[in-house]
Amino acid sequence: METDLRLESSLWIGNKRYRAVLTGWHLKWTEADKKNGDKKTVSVPVAEVVGVENGRVEILPQKSVEDTDKDFTVFYIKRSRSRSTYGLLWNLGRTQFSCPSRVLRDQWTNHLRTALKTHSPLRPHRLLVFINPFGGKKKGREIYHSLVAPLFELAGISSHVIVTERANQARDHLLKKDLTGFDGVVCVGGDGMFSEVLHGLIGRTQQEAGLCETDPAVTLQPCPLHIGIIPAGSTDCVCYATVGVIDPVSSALHIIIGDSQPLDVCSVHHASTLVRYSVSLVGYGFYGDVLAESEKHRWMGPLRYDYSGTVVYLSNRSYAGIVQYLPADPLLSSPKDKTRCLSGCNVCSRSTERLFPHTSDSGSLYSSHFSQYSNDSEGEWVSVEGRFRCVSITCMSSSCARSPLGLSPSAHLADGTGDLILVWDTHPLSFLKFLYRHTSTQDQFDLPFVEVHRVKAVRFSLPDGREEEVHEGIGELNRAIGGEEREYVDTVSRNGSQQQLAQSVVERETMNEHKTVAPILCGLCCKKTPAVSVWNCDGEILPFTEIFCRIHGQLVRLYARGIEDGAAMQNCSQESDKNKSRCITYK
Numbered sequence: 180m181e182t183d184l185r186l187e188s189s190l191w192i193g194n195k196r197y198r199a200v201l202t203g204w205h206l207k208w209t210e211a212d213k214k215n216g217d218k219k220t221v222s223v224p225v226a227e228v229v230g231v232e233n234g235r236v237e238i239l240p241q242k243s244v245e246d247t248d249k250d251f252t253v254f255y256i257k258r259s260r261s262r263s264t265y266g267l268l269w270n271l272g273r274t275q276f277s278c279p280s281r282v283l284r285d286q287w288t289n290h291l292r293t294a295l296k297t298h299s300p301l302r303p304h305r306l307l308v309f310i311n312p313f314g315g316k317k318k319g320r321e322i323y324h325s326l327v328a329p330l331f332e333l334a335g336i337s338s339h340v341i342v343t344e345r346a347n348q349a350r351d352h353l354l355k356k357d358l359t360g361f362d363g364v365v366c367v368g369g370d371g372m373f374s375e376v377l378h379g380l381i382g383r384t385q386q387e388a389g390l391c392e393t394d395p396a397v398t399l400q401p402c403p404l405h406i407g408i409i410p411a412g413s414t415d416c417v418c419y420a421t422v423g424v425i426d427p428v429s430s431a432l433h434i435i436i437g438d439s440q441p442l443d444v445c446s447v448h449h450a451s452t453l454v455r456y457s458v459s460l461v462g463y464g465f466y467g468d469v470l471a472e473s474e475k476h477r478w479m480g481p482l483r484y485d486y487s488g489t490v491v492y493l494s495n496r497s498y499a500g501i502v503q504y505l506p507a508d509p510l511l512s513s514p515k516d517k518t519r520c521l522s523g524c525n526v527c528s529r530s531t532e533r534l535f536p537h538t539s540d541s542g543s544l545y546s547s548h549f550s551q552y553s554n555d556s557e558g559e560w561v562s563v564e565g566r567f568r569c570v571s572i573t574c575m576s577s578s579c580a581r582s583p584l585g586l587s588p589s590a591h592l593a594d595g596t597g598d599l600i601l602v603w604d605t606h607p608l609s610f611l612k613f614l615y616r617h618t619s620t621q622d623q624f625d626l627p628f629v630e631v632h633r634v635k636a637v638r639f640s641l642p643d644g645r646e647e648e649v650h651e652g653i654g655e656l657n658r659a660i661g662g663e664e665r666e667y668v669d670t671v672s673r674n675g676s677q678q679q680l681a682q683s684v685v686e687r688e689t690m691n692e693h694k695t696v697a698p699i700l701c702g703l704c705c706k707k708t709p710a711v712s713v714w715n716c717d718g719e720i721l722p723f724t725e726i727f728c729r730i731h732g733q734l735v736r737l738y739a740r741g742i743e744d745g746a747a748m749q750n751c752s753q754e755s756d757k758n759k760s761r762c763i764t765y766k
C-alpha cells in the first residue's frame with residue numbers, strides 16, 4: 180500500500196522550488212535550492228489532511244477559487260498554543276502548490292485523495308447536526324454556518340442540520356427517528372445540548388440492544404455513533420475537558436479527521452429508575468445550590484454562575500449525608516497521583532483492554548463487563564457519614580475556563596472510573612481556599628477536610644430523621660410561594676428536560692420531588708438554612724436526593740483525542756525523525 184501511494188516530484192510554492200514526497204502516511208516538502216543545513220522540511224501526516232482542491236483555493240474567512248490547470252491546494256491541521264488554556268488550538272493550514280504540468284497535478288490530487296481514504300477510516304461522511312439557537316451567547320447558528328459548515332463542505336462531509344425549536348428535541352429525535360446512514364451526531368451548543376445527544380444515543384442504543392437502562396446492574400451497550408461537540412454554550416465543560424480548548428474550528432477539525440475519544444459515563448439511579456446520565460459533574464451541596472440559584476438568573480447568561488457562586492458561598496451551608504462507595508483498583512491509578520490524562524493516555528488505553536477484552540465477541544464482552552460489577556465486589560463498599568460542604572462525583576477532570584485543571588485534575592476520560600470528592604464541613608475561609616484552588620495549579624485535595632477516592636459506584640442517602648426536616652421544608656416553601664406543587668417543580672426542572680423515564684416516575688412520586696427540591700428553594704427564597712441540598716447532574720437539577728451512581732467505562736465516543744500536551748508538541752516542531760509518528764508540525 181505504502182509503495183503504491185508513494186509519489187515524489189518537484190513542486191513550487193510561490194517562486195520557490197520544493198522537493199515534495201507523499202509516502203502514504205506523510206506529505207512532506209523540503210526547500211530544494213538551499214544548502215543541506217538550511218533546508219526546512221514541513222511534514223503533514225495524511226491523517227491530518229483536511230482536503231485537497233484543484234486550483235488556488237481559500238476557504239476561511241471566505242471561499243475563493245482560482246481555477247488554474249497546474250495548481251492544487253492542500254488544507255491541513257496546523258497547531259498553535261492557546262494563550263488562555265493548556266490545550267492546542269487547531270487551525271486550517273493551507274498551501275498552494277504549482278506543478279510543471281496538469282498531468283502531474285492530477286497525479287498529486289488523486290494520490291492524496293486515495294491516501295486520505297486509506298489512512299483515515301473513521302472520517303465521517305454524513306453527520307446529523309443539532310444547533311441550539313439559544314445556548315450560551317445565542318451564537319450557535321452563526322458559529323455553525325460561518326466557521327464549521329465551510330470546513331465540512333471542504334472535507335466532503337454532508338450534513339443534515341436541525342435547528343432546535345424546543346428543549347429535548349435533539350434527544351427525542353435520536354430516540355425515535357431513522358438514523359441510518361449517519362456516522363455521527365454533532366451538537367452545536369453547551370453541556371446541556373451535549374447531554375441531550377448523550378441521552379438520545381445511549382437510550383437508542385439500549386432500546387435496539389433490548390437492554391433495560393433502569394437496572395444499574397445491567398451492562399450497557401456502547402453507542403455506535405460518534406458525538407461531535409461544537410462549543411456554543413456557557414460552560415462547555417465536556418468540550419474543554421476532551422479537546423483542551425473552546426474553539427469551534429478546532430472542534431470541527433477533530434470531527435472532520437474522525438478522531439475518536441472514548442468517554443466514561445455515570446448512570447444515576449433512584450430506587451428502581453434511571454434518573455439521568457452524566458459525564459462531568461454529579462454534585463450535591465455547593466454545586467447543586469449554585470445551579471439552583473443560577474436558574475433564577477438565566478438572563479445574566481454565563482455570568483449567572485459567578486453571581487450564584489458568590490451568593491451560595493456567602494450562605495455558608497453544609498449538609499448531612501451518608502456516602503457509600505465502591506473503590507476502583509488502587510493499583511491502576513490514583514486521583515492524587517498528579518498525572519494528567521492527555522491525548523494517547525496509557526491508563527485509558529490499558530483500560531480499553533480491561534473493559535473490552537474480546538471486542539469481536541459480544542457475548543464475552545457482556546460477561547466480562549458484568550463481572551466487574553458482580554456481587555463479589557459488594558464486600559468492598561466503604562461507608563462514611565457526616566456533614567459535607569459538597570459531595571461531587573466526576574467521570575473526568577471536568578476542566579473548564581473557570582477551572583483550567585478541573586474538579587479532579589488527575590481523573591481519566593476513559594478508565595472506567597469516576598472520582599468521588601468529599602468536602603467535609605469546615606470553616607468558611609477554608610472552604611473558600613478549597614474553591615479558590617480550582618482556579619490555580621494549587622492542589623485542592625491537599626487540605627485536611629478534603630478526601631478524594633477513585634470509584635466504580637457511589638450511593639448517597641440521608642441520615643435517619645432527615646425526612647421530617649424535608650417535609651417541614653416543603654410546607655414552608657408552599658407557604659412562601661403560595662403556589663401549586665406542580666408549578667415550582669416546573670421552575671426547577673430546567674426546560675422540563677428530565678429524561679423520559681424519570682419523568683414518568685416524577686409524576687408517580689411527586690412527594691419525592693418536593694422532598695428534594697423544596698428545601699433548597701426555601702433556603703434561597705426564605706433565607707432559611709435548608710436541611711437538604713439538590714444534586715447538580717451536568718447542569719440539570721435532579722428530582723431526587725437519594726441516588727445510586729455507577730460508572731460505565733467508555734460508553735460513548737467523541738470526535739476528539741483528549742488534551743494535547745502543548746509543551747511536548749512544541750518540542751516536536753524541530754522536525755525530528757525520531758518523533759515523526761507523534762509530532763506533526765509546521766514551520
Ligand SMILES: Nc1ncnc2c1ncn2[C@@H]1O[C@H](COP(=O)(O)OP(=O)(O)OP(=O)(O)O)[C@@H](O)[C@H]1O
Nearest residue numbers: 314315343344345368369370371372412413414415
Ligand atoms: N430551541 C430550544 N429552546 C429552548 N431550549 C433549548 C432549545 N434547544 C435546546 N434547548 C435546551 O437548552 C439547554 C441549554 O443549552 P446549552 O447547553 O446549549 O447552553 P448553555 O446552558 O448556555 O450552556 P452550558 O450547558 O454549557 O452551561 C439545554 O439543556 C437544551 O435542552
Ligand SMILES: CCCCCCCCCCCCC/C=C/[C@@H](O)[C@H](CO)NC(=O)CCCCC
Nearest residue numbers: 370414416459460469577581582614617717718
Ligand atoms: C470564590 C471563588 C470561587 C471559584 C469557584 C471555582 C470552582 C469552579 C469549579 C468548576 C466546576 C465545573 C463543573 C462542571 C459542571 C458542568 O457539568 C455543568 C454543566 O455545564 N455546569 C454547571 O453546573 C455550572 C455550575 C458551575 C459551578 C461553579
Ligand SMILES: [Ca+2]
Nearest residue numbers: 443574591596
Ligand atoms: Ca474516568
